[in-house]
Amino acid sequence: MKTMKINVCGKKYPVCLNARVLVAGEERFGSLEKFDAAAFSPDIAFADFIWLLATMLDAGYKVAKREGEEPEKPPTEEDLLDIIGLDDMPKIRHSMMKAQVVDTERKVELETPKNEQTTQQSE
Numbered sequence: 001m002k003t004m005k006i007n008v009c010g011k012k013y014p015v016c017l018n019a020r021v022l023v024a025g026e027e028r029f030g031s032l033e034k035f036d037a038a039a040f041s042p043d044i045a046f047a048d049f050i051w052l053l054a055t056m057l058d059a060g061y062k063v064a065k066r067e068g069e070e071p072e073k074p075p076t077e078e079d080l081l082d083i084i085g086l087d088d089m090p091k092i093r094h095s096m097m098k099a100q101v102v103d104t105e106r107k108v109e110l111e112t113p114k115n116e117q118t119t120q121q122s123e
Helices: 019-029 032-039 046-066 077-083 086-104 114-122
Strands: 004-008 011-015
Touching: 004 046, 004 086, 011 046, 019 032, 019 046, 032 046, 046 077, 046 086
Parallel strands: none
Antiparallel strands: 004 011
């Protein structure tokens, strides 16, 4: 599970897009497809943006704690309603999109099959 830090009103907090966020999104929007379409659309409703940010912040906090870090407690959805304005949305949204990409990247290491190693050694 990868996390990254985003700046929210001058403070850096870890965020991630893990199963907790996906399940919550599925519940809120009715399906993963609808969640993906709504949450990462340029036309996301402001209330949905605030909800998604709070959910990703909470997930990032929990993952960071589990990995032994001591992150600052993130703002709640209620807190975000008081501190985030429309002018903050583009920069934070861009960071959230980067977090989505980070969490979907996977490193795959391939091992040479045993028969191939034997074949290569005998040549």
